[in-house]
Amino acid sequence: MTVTARPADLTGGRPVVPSRGALRPLGLAEVRITGGFWARRQQLIGSATLDHGRLWMDKLGWTGSFLRDGNANADRRGREFTDSEVYKLVEAMSWENGRLPTPARDREITELTTLFAGAQAEDGYLHTAFGGPGQRSRYSDLSWGHELYCTGHLLQAAVARARTTGGDELLEVAQRAADHVCDTFGPDGPAIVCGHPEIEPALAELARVTGEQRYLDQAALFLRRRGHRSLPPHQFGWSYFSDDQPIRAAHTFRGHAVRALYLAAGAVDVAVETGDDELLGAIIEQFDHTLARRTYLTGGMGSRHEDEAFGEDFVLPSDRAYSETCAGIATVMLAWRLLLATGRPRYADVIERVLYNVVATSLGDDGRSFFYANTLHQRTPTAVVPEDQEQLGFGGGPRAPWFEVSCCLGNTARLLASLSAYFAAVDADEVHVFQYADAEVRTRLADGRPVGLSMTTAYPDSGGVRIRVTETSGGEWAVALRLPHWASDGATVTVNGQPQPASGDRVVIRRPFRAGDEIVLWLPMRPRFTHPDARIDAVRDCVAVERGPIVLCAESPEGSIDLDRVRVDVAVPPADYATAAVAAENEKNPEQSTVSVSAVLEQTAAAAWPYADAAASGARTPTSLRMIPYHRWGRQGPATMRIWLPKT
Amino acid sequence: MTVTARPADLTGGRPVVPSRGALRPLGLAEVRITGGFWARRQQLIGSATLDHGRLWMDKLGWTGSFLRDGNANADRRGREFTDSEVYKLVEAMSWENGRLPTPARDREITELTTLFAGAQAEDGYLHTAFGGPGQRSRYSDLSWGHELYCTGHLLQAAVARARTTGGDELLEVAQRAADHVCDTFGPDGPAIVCGHPEIEPALAELARVTGEQRYLDQAALFLRRRGHRSLPPHQFGWSYFSDDQPIRAAHTFRGHAVRALYLAAGAVDVAVETGDDELLGAIIEQFDHTLARRTYLTGGMGSRHEDEAFGEDFVLPSDRAYSETCAGIATVMLAWRLLLATGRPRYADVIERVLYNVVATSLGDDGRSFFYANTLHQRTPTAVVPEDQEQLGFGGGPRAPWFEVSCCLGNTARLLASLSAYFAAVDADEVHVFQYADAEVRTRLADGRPVGLSMTTAYPDSGGVRIRVTETSGGEWAVALRLPHWASDGATVTVNGQPQPASGDRVVIRRPFRAGDEIVLWLPMRPRFTHPDARIDAVRDCVAVERGPIVLCAESPEGSIDLDRVRVDVAVPPADYATAAVAAENEKNPEQSTVSVSAVLEQTAAAAWPYADAAASGARTPTSLRMIPYHRWGRQGPATMRIWLPKT
Incomplete structure (x- = not known):
């Protein structure tokens, strides 16, 4: 099989290559990060994260799932979407190998590609949890099966590989898979969609790499088919899948945050390639609404634990903030596409905010641990997670080496390895x-x-x-x-x-x-107080402290200071350096620069019932509160933390 | 089989009959509600709710599950715990039949009992989802199977029947089931527990009815076995099942609210019967902590949607309040036991608060619809639920005729039918x-x-x-x-x-x-402002209005007033009657009495980003805000609502 790739796309390593738009993106070969904050994190991905991911995926049998035979099918381990984690890892490896090629990494990608190829059916179908002997049949569970979602990540891995080293077997595997999708779900196919969007931007990008109009048409078709409640009813509602209303009819992102944002990214791709300004305008409006009413100060999106979903407007609790790492990465994907399409620097503001306050927060100093969710308020000291222990499910808790749902690792790795292309x-x-x-x-x-x-x-x-x-x-x-x-x-x-x-x-x-x-x-970098919209009940009468693009937080190791007693005096501006000693310390560890604010510690009384005829106000002890960059919290052992602090 | 029931227990219809304690409970024959607020609701249960429940359970096949044969097993419908709903309905029917006997209701109970008896295995085991041909084997899924939970509700139904009409076949079925439990999980049995507590108070009460020490011993044994992490790990943690620490070692209720409260009720029963003051003291301490830090103004417990769980201390969001109806009922069960044990009127305060503000809120005016969760703040108008539509899952949303998980209906019915016994x-x-x-x-x-x-x-x-x-x-x-x-x-x-x-x-x-x-x-019934503990971030700088035991709320039909713009002037006390017209209206519909507060509507500006250098404050228009009893909200069609209102 000959892959027809447009040569222009096969150089430079650009994650997104629109054929039209206000701006032309640059690639890994055109922009190099040579030092500083992000260079340290890129180095971590290359030296630790990718191998850590491979190790766990081997150990848990997620790579092994691709060694398909009759016996293996029944014993397949992990959830329905583990294939996608392996693909995302290969995508990250591909970007990293584009940034800093090594024969060993190149070989690893080739080996994994061989594994994928071996598991692919004759007709191009490729998913290790469906369709084999003793398994559920293909596309029998569109809501939760994640089959097209996994295919999407396969395609994106192949696109990354193609754009860093030219087409190889991975692109062939991806194209066979894409052809199968088009054959199965084309204009004459069933009017159904995958519960988890992802195939949409992936098909659009594969179309850009290969010049295959059919892939773009299929992406557009999937977009048109979504929003008509074709998925079976579920307690989370159709909005969870963005299947509650047609994409052009919506006014905000809603439901599962990552799903909504991936879908929007695909919609921008299709809108740009087809000159569909109405569709582009709809996404811009929805993103605007979401930024104005459904986004945390950190840029994090999705406030709800139950369904990893956007809450309603202004429902942005700090202490049960979800703000999934992957939603942050999806926000960067979307904002970058809109930046290229419109040229509005505002989208780069969003990218910066998310990078410093969601992505940098998630990634552990060792490159081998991650926050899945990024709370804005930790009330009880975080737990200690053993290095060799997989965390069940997903959701809250401290940085952990592995989650049963470990989407954040591959997502963070693929973004950071290709980060310079977003600069x-x-x-x-x-x-x-x-x-x-x-x-x-x-x-x-x-x-x-x-x-x-x-x-x-x-x-x-x-x-x-x-x-x-x-x-x-x-x-x-x-x-x-x-x-x-x-x-x-x-x-x-x-x-x-x-x-x-x-x-x-x-x-x-x-x-x-x-x-x-x-x-x-x-750029003026003096620390500043930030006040929330009065409609965000969760942080009423509170302030946050920001310094440049960095959101700060108060951290209390082992809960040594009761952060619930802190009241900030906003009459005194926050100060960069409280003492010479702190200034010296900040200079030594610039990433950990602290800021001090004037505050009081308020005495709280024990009451048998927490509601009373009068608002209680206890004795107040003045104090100077040291605040650290939010992305640094939770790195020195168990701690409590809060970003939003009540005012005196 | 001869049931040995102590005659004293077989009269008067008392839900809880401790052999010791500060107070002796009275029964349905000793206290009769003759009119007013609760009489109207008791009437509703008898005339509508019980038949409504029966209709749905027949329609959905939940009663049909008891007609066991080889074919039926595979086709069994509903979740693992539907048996318990049928038992709870029979318990409610039994109390109702004790309160107001009718031959038809008596016959219905007898018929359902015959159904249960027919489904019971030779050895006393009775659960329609396990152990049959083609089904999972007995006790193969302690975490989620709900087998002992269902048995517990069977026992409670039999206790209600015995205490209203004397022992009959239902008591025999229950005793065979209890004997099976003791045979299987006795001192020499496996040291495991059911994921959902309920068997504990049920066994204790059955011991009280029958004089069988063995049942009480088994309840005590289950209590001792819990808290040692014998259940498999789960993403919700062992605390979800109250299996994270021994019951005497805990300092607060935690995890799934209903589970924690049922367990505590069983612990009080065992403590009282065995003279175990240490255990009683532990529950009192845990309840005190929970009331002081983990309870909504309404008396509602359990703030989290994800796992229907208590949040951490002071995490009591209004807009994502869970406050499950069943947790309210479990709180009444527990508080009543503690009231009988200690004589402290404070527990009756708790019962009153929960009855008027959780139980009365849940129950629809037609007796055929229910809130499963009782939010304290509805930001977007509630949806309209078709009468014949089952709501998937559980959780939020408006009052609905039926939920896939419909525990609240039977629970509300059994409490209200026996309510006079709590007075x-x-x-x-x-x-x-x-x-x-x-x-x-x-x-x-x-x-x-x-x-x-x-x-x-x-x-x-x-x-x-x-x-x-x-x-x-x-x-x-x-x-x-x-x-x-x-x-x-x-x-x-x-x-x-x-x-x-x-x-x-x-x-x-x-x-x-x-x-x-x-x-x-x-009793002084003038309306009053209530202020929250400063540590409850979710309602900082807000007030609520209460009048006697009633929590009030601002309701906005169809969201006609933007409640997020209301700021209350607490310098002006809330007033009973704003105008003569309102006063007349209140007199006509006393349950719907309104209260007026002085407030302003604050203009909010549209901002592209909801965080700013200065706290915004828009133009303010004075207004008089009418507030209604919280339990009345959502009864006149789609509406927004909030209990806690920001201060000016």
Whole structure:
């Protein structure tokens, strides 16, 4: 079988390659993260996370499931969606191998591909839990079987492989699987959908890699078929599957957060490829609504444990926050697509918020542990999880090496391995820099002129970003720098020492650049209080502290301070460094920079009944409360924590 | 088989008959509710609820499951615990038939008993989902099989039947089942427990009915065996099953609320019967902690949807309140046992709160619909549920005629049919009146003297209660009247027109009563603001309004007023009647009495991101907000609702 891949797609390692849109994405070969916050995490993925994932998937038999024979079918271990975890791991390996190729990793991908190929049926169907002897028949449980969901992740793995090393056997396996899906669910097929969206963006991307219109048509067909309640009734309601109303009729994301966001990502892909501005507009509206009313301060989405779902508007409890890691990653996927389609820097703000406050929070310092859910308030000290113990189910609890549902590991790995591709983009003659990090950008403008930038910064610990032009071939072009919304007042920019106006959501510096030209951006990084919308009951009369893109939290090791007694005095602005000793400590561990706020500890009385004729107010002891970046919490053993603190 | 029942237990219809304790309970024959709030609901149970339950259970095949043969086993419908619903219905029918006997109801109970007897195995085992041909084997799934839970409800049904009509075939079936349990799980049996407690109080009560020590010993053994993590690990944790720590070691109720409360009720029974004050003290402490930190203003328990569980201390969200109806009923069961054991009126306060604000809220006006969960804040208008549609699963949503898990119907029916037995008790020479209603009490003091009281009141709409002595045979005796904690300041009592001191948690009037003596109690019923403990984040800076035992709420039909914009001015006390028209309306429908509070409607701005540098405060329009009893909400079609309202 010959795979027809469009050569342009097979280089550079871009996760999303729309054929139209406001911006052209850059790939791993064009943007490299060279140091700092995200480089440390990329290094962790490559040195620890991928192998950790492989180890557990072997140990639990998830890779072994692909060794199909009559006996193995009955003994298959794990839930219906474990195939997808193996695919996601291979996708992450592929990006990592694109970023930093090694023969060993390349071989590992090839070996796993052989495993997949061996398990694939003659007609292209590939799922280890269905269709074999003694197993349930194919597509017999659309709601929960996760068959098309798994296929979607297979396709995305193949796309990553193709875009980093060109087509190989994995792309062939994926294309056979996609052909099978089109054969089975095409225009004459049954008008049903998979309970878990994912096949939609995957088919669209495979269409982009291969040029196969049929895959795009199938993605569009799945989108049209969803929302008509074709899935059987379930106690979570059709909204859980985004199957309650047609995608164009909805006004907000709802139901299971990851499902809703994956589906929206696929809808943007289809809208962009087919020029369907109505569909694109519907997703933009739904995302806007969701950001304004259903999103945590951290950028986390999905507040409900019961069904991993968005709550209703403004139902954003801190102490039972779900904010699933995978929902954060899906938000990045969606926001990136909308950024490319519209060019609005606001979507890069969302990406930054989620990266620093959801993704960075989830990942353990060892690269071998994860939060599945990212609570904003831990009331009792977190438990200690043994290294060799799988956590049953999913949901709350501390960072753990493994969950029965371990989607977050592969998802985090695939995002971080390809992270540099989300940092910059180009349009006709502008290079847009969206995320600030030590990084190198080398690309070509639309007219073919090569350009290069080198970025140096201690961001987000410091707000200074130095950008040097490293390559330019004459003529005018522009560098556009995102101004985060929290920096819209107070940012300064100089070009070769000359101040430039800086306001709004970006600064565009257009000139005939010369190599060595230097742009310096200063973003105001003083810590600030943030107040919630009055309709968020869960945090009424509370404040949070933010510093640049970082949300801070109060952490209490072993619950040593009763955080429920803290009341913050908002008349005193939060301060960067309380003492010289703390300042020195912050300098040593910049990622762990602390901020201090003025507060009181309020005495609480023991009452037999917690409701009374008068509002109680106990004695108050002034204190200076040290706050740490939220992403650092829970790393020094059992602790309580809260982001939102009541005001005095 | 001859059932040995102690004759004293076979009369009068008392749900709980401890052999020791501070108080002796009265039965359906000794206390009759003759009118008012609860009489209307008892009437509803008898005229609608029981038949409604029977109809659905026949329609869904839950009663049919007892017609066991080889073919039926495979086709059995419903979840593992449907047997228990049929038993609970028979228990409710038995109490109702004790309260108001009819030949038809008696025959119905007998017929259903014959059905149960036919399904019982030779060795006494009885469960329609296990052990038959093609079914899973007995006790193969202790966590979720609900086998002993169902047996427990069978036993409770038989106890109700025995205590209302004397022993019959149902008691024989129950005793065979109990013997089987003792044979299987006795001292030499496996050290395992059922995932859902219920067998414990049931065995204790059956021991009381039959005098069989073995049943009590088995209940005690199950209590000792729980808490040692004998159930397999589950994502909800062992606490879900109260199997995480021995019952004496715990300091609070935790995990699944109904399970924890049923278990505690059984523990009180065993503690009382065996004189185990340590065990009794442990339950008292756990209940105290739970009331102080894990209970809603309504008395509702269990805040979490995911696992129907208690949250951590002070995690009491209004908008995702679970507050399961059955947990309310289990709270009444437990509080009543503790009231009998200790004599502390505080437990009667708890019972009153739960009855008016959980049980009365759940039950629909037609007696054919129910809340499964009782939220304290409905943000979007409730849905309309078709009359013939079973709601899948359980959990949130509006009152519905039926849930896939329909435990609340039978539970509500069995409690309300036997409700009068919870209203009064006696000790040596005192008649304790705990709940105020139109009612007749006729009983004997410990020395055999007959006494009688007749109570007339419009409570809880009015605070006046007139109690006339209808029977007395000379000598001194006493009437003890509970003073609810909200009435501890401001209650007045007169005896034959002479004022008596009234303070603390009860008034005791001791004298040589004569027939016709009249006690008049006045409880202060002015509406009042109630403030939450500062540690309950979910309702920070909010107030609720209560009036007597009634929690009020703001309801907005079709969401016509945006309740999220209401801010209450607590400087102005809430008022009973805003206008003459409202006063007249209240008089016409006393149960629906409204209260008005001064409030403003605050303008809220649309923001793209709900977190900002400053706390927003919009324009405010003064308004008078009408509040209705919480138990009345959701009865006039789709509505939003909230109990806790932010302060200005």
